[in-house]
Amino acid sequence: MRTLKNVFRKKIRALLTIFGIVIGVFSLVVMGAMAEKMTLLVGGGTKFYKDKITITAGDYSSIMTSPLSIEKLDQLRKVEGVKEVSGGVTMILDKELSSVQMGVPAMIEGNDGKGRELDRKDFPMIMAKGRELRDDDIGKAVVGIDLVKKLNADIGKKIKVRDKEFEVVGIRDKTFTIPDTTVRIPFAESQKMFVETLPEVLRANIDPSKVITGATVYAADGVNADDLAKKIESSVKGIKATGPKKFQEQVTSAVAIFNAIIFGIAMISLLVGGLSVINTMTMSISERTREIGIRKAIGASNNKIIKQFLAESAMIGLIGGSIGLFLGWVFVTIANAAGNESGTALFLITPRLAIGSVAFAAFLGIISGLIPAWHAARMNPVQALRYE
Amino acid sequence: METIIKAKNISKKYKIGKNNFVEALKGVSVEIKKGEMVAIMGPSGSGKSTLMHILGCLDRPDEGEVYIDGKRVDNLKNKEINEIRSKRLGFIFQGFNLIPTLLAIENVSLAAEYAGAPKMKSKKLSEKVLEKVGLKDRMRHKPSELSGGQQQRVAIARSLINSPVVILGDEPTGDLDTVSSDEIIQMMRQINKETGTTFVLVTHNPEVAKVCDRTINMRDGKIVS
Ligand SMILES: Nc1ncnc2c1ncn2[C@@H]1O[C@H](COP(=O)(O)OP(=O)(O)O)[C@@H](O)[C@H]1O
Ligand SMILES: [Mg+2]
Numbered sequence: 001m002r003t004l005k006n007v008f009r010k011k012i013r014a015l016l017t018i019f020g021i022v023i024g025v026f027s028l029v030v031m032g033a034m035a036e037k038m039t040l041l042v043g044g045g046t047k048f049y050k051d052k053i054t055i056t057a058g059d060y061s062s063i064m065t066s067p068l069s070i071e072k073l074d075q076l077r078k079v080e081g082v083k084e085v086s087g088g089v090t091m092i093l094d095k096e097l098s099s100v101q102m103g104v105p106a107m108i109e110g111n112d113g114k115g116r117e118l119d120r121k122d123f124p125m126i127m128a129k130g131r132e133l134r135d136d137d138i139g140k141a142v143v144g145i146d147l148v149k150k151l152n153a154d155i156g157k158k159i160k161v162r163d164k165e166f167e168v169v170g171i172r173d174k175t176f177t178i179p180d181t182t183v184r185i186p187f188a189e190s191q192k193m194f195v196e197t198l199p200e201v202l203r204a205n206i207d208p209s210k211v212i213t214g215a216t217v218y219a220a221d222g223v224n225a226d227d228l229a230k231k232i233e234s235s236v237k238g239i240k241a242t243g244p245k246k247f248q249e250q251v252t253s254a255v256a257i258f259n260a261i262i263f264g265i266a267m268i269s270l271l272v273g274g275l276s277v278i279n280t281m282t283m284s285i286s287e288r289t290r291e292i293g294i295r296k297a298i299g300a301s302n303n304k305i306i307k308q309f310l311a312e313s314a315m316i317g318l319i320g321g322s323i324g325l326f327l328g329w330v331f332v333t334i335a336n337a338a339g340n341e342s343g344t345a346l347f348l349i350t351p352r353l354a355i356g357s358v359a360f361a362a363f364l365g366i367i368s369g370l371i372p373a374w375h376a377a378r379m380n381p382v383q384a385l386r387y388e
Numbered sequence: 389m390e391t392i393i394k395a396k397n398i399s400k401k402y403k404i405g406k407n408n409f410v411e412a413l414k415g416v417s418v419e420i421k422k423g424e425m426v427a428i429m430g431p432s433g434s435g436k437s438t439l440m441h442i443l444g445c446l447d448r449p450d451e452g453e454v455y456i457d458g459k460r461v462d463n464l465k466n467k468e469i470n471e472i473r474s475k476r477l478g479f480i481f482q483g484f485n486l487i488p489t490l491l492a493i494e495n496v497s498l499a500a501e502y503a504g505a506p507k508m509k510s511k512k513l514s515e516k517v518l519e520k521v522g523l524k525d526r527m528r529h530k531p532s533e534l535s536g537g538q539q540q541r542v543a544i545a546r547s548l549i550n551s552p553v554v555i556l557g558d559e560p561t562g563d564l565d566t567v568s569s570d571e572i573i574q575m576m577r578q579i580n581k582e583t584g585t586t587f588v589l590v591t592h593n594p595e596v597a598k599v600c601d602r603t604i605n606m607r608d609g610k611i612v613s
Contacts, residue, residue, distance in 0.1 A: 002490075002494075005489065006489070009489065290485075291487050291488075293485075294485045294486075294487055295487070295498070295502075296470075296473075297446060297473070297479050297485070298473075298474070298479065298498065298499040298502060298546060299470060299473050299474025299475070299499060299502040299503055299550075300470075300474075300502045301467065301470045301474075301502070302466065302467075302470075304502060380447065381446045381447075382441050382446050382447045385446075385481070385485065
């Protein structure tokens with residue numbers, strides 16, 4: 001209570017200092033929420049792909065998804081050490097990718113279902129509503145939970161996927177991974193849809209039922225998936241096989257850079273906040289020199305004085321941190337709600353982020369108060385009492 | 389009678405320029421007996437405050453020795469000096485030196501808390517002592533809401549709270565009108581008689597000197613009589 005009173009002795013100054021911390025923690029929370037979301041997505045991905053090999057067309061270009069012949073699946077199956085191969089189509093949901101798109105774009109997916117049983121063992125697909133897609137479904141779709149708003153989806157309702165109508169039969173529960181932003185449609189229909197995206201010259205002599213965009217290879221028990229990927233690349237022509245190690249390397253390095261930038265920005269703003277705490281505490285202590293003299297004269301030990309001022313600077317950090325967290329949470333909630341309309345929830349405030357950022361702000365307050373408090377404690381009581 | 393404070397040949401210099409010093413005390417020796425009430429008088433700048441600060445362990449002498457209750461204190465570590473200041477000594481100042489943001493009772497109980505008493509106990513004790521100095525109904529006021537005499541009574545209560553052996557005052561009546569001043573003087577004398585607490589009072593006020601057992605006169609950093 002006394003600490004709180006002391007902090008707000010000079011109200012405007014205290015508020016400005018707290019504001020400095022608020023901005024720092026706010027940016028830490030917002031940026032951190034983005035990083036947390038990213039980490040979770042990638043974590044889910046690397047876990048999913050830990051014993052699988054991703055197959056894409058060899059002349060893979062980043063601009064356009066290249067088609068792959070379905071015959072490759074049989075070739076892949078023949079490679080020693082392969083347990084199962086599942087072919088499928090994945091493509092971006094929006095016809096034209098908006099340039100301001102951040103995070104993971106919403107996807108359309110269809111597959112032959114060969115890997116379903118193997119997948120479900122480790123990653124059960126839990127439905128929030130309705131049911132999973134069946135092989136005999138036609139014109140039906142299952143929607144990831146983050147796309148419900150964007151597609152205006154509900155069980156039994158019709159949604160439009162690239163201008164084609166589908167009836168929603170299921171909505172998937174949240175996984176915090178890619179499936180959240182994926183619409184699943186029957187395999188044959190996804191193949192047709194994909195072929196329509198190809199240039200007209202190509203389209204004419206392609207049979208949609210023979211086309212896929214990629215495949216997932218499941219390694220047999222006891223077979224090293226990375227070694228298998230190498231073997232596949234050398235024995236099946238015209239494809240690229242990415243093993244779990246390479247997959248992890250690719251995503252983690254991208255995420256590491258992203259996270260480094262994000263935390264860099266947040267740390268700089270917190271540093272500025274910390275400097276303003278140092279400034280405030282130094283000023284407050286020089287204004288209260290006489291008070292420090294009195295306290296020492298009536299028996300306050302150096303430790304007591306240090307504790308008093310550290311409590312004050314920690315309080316500034318704690319208040320600033322809590323407000324910053326609250327504002328960050330408000331911002332993230334609004335931004336995610338807005339993002340939901342377009343199917344991209346960018347942020348995730350995890351408990352560790354929330355607790356960590358407030359604790360860090362309090363810690364920052366203590367660190368910033370250390371030098372001023374130490375100065376205060378070392379004052380000679382007589383000199384301090386003479387101070388006007 | 390027992391000696392409570394003894395100073396042997398103490399000197400204190402203050403640096404005021406590059407090669408410029410003021411000799412505030414030039415080899416002062418005093419001895420104060422337990423239960424005595426002593427006035428220290430002398431012209432401005434004669435070193436009274438400096439002497440009081442050194443006797444009260446607020447400052448250290450450059451040379452000489454200080455003993456409190458037979459224990460040498462001028463060479464003690466900060467921590468031990470603190471302990472002595474907190475538990476064995478009390479202070480009263482000219483400008484009252486209360487903490488402006490704390491209530492009267494908080495000002496008093498702070499001294500008890502610094503001496504190690506728990507919060508609740510400190511509050512209880514403070515109420516008692518404040519009642520004793522006649523401020524029962526002004527306890528929950530800030531210093532700015534009290535008259536000078538009342539503020540000085542809060543300061544007396546604060547100096548008394550840890551039952552010190554010596555209370556040192558630096559011009560305790562300096563900022564008071566004659567009525568309040570007389571009240572404070574009588575109060576100190578009464579406490580001295582009732583509890584046997586030793587008082588060392590730096591003063592310009594002859595009324596203070598009058599009630600004291602004896603007067604130490606200073607001039608130019610030395611005791612003259
Ligand atoms: N902190 C200080 N720095 C420099 N000079 C000081 C300091 N304190 C006291 N003095 C000087 O020492 C002398 C004695 O001062 P002081 O003990 O306050 O005298 P008194 O209390 O009798 O007026 C004076 O000349 C004063 O100016
Ligand atoms: Mg003086």
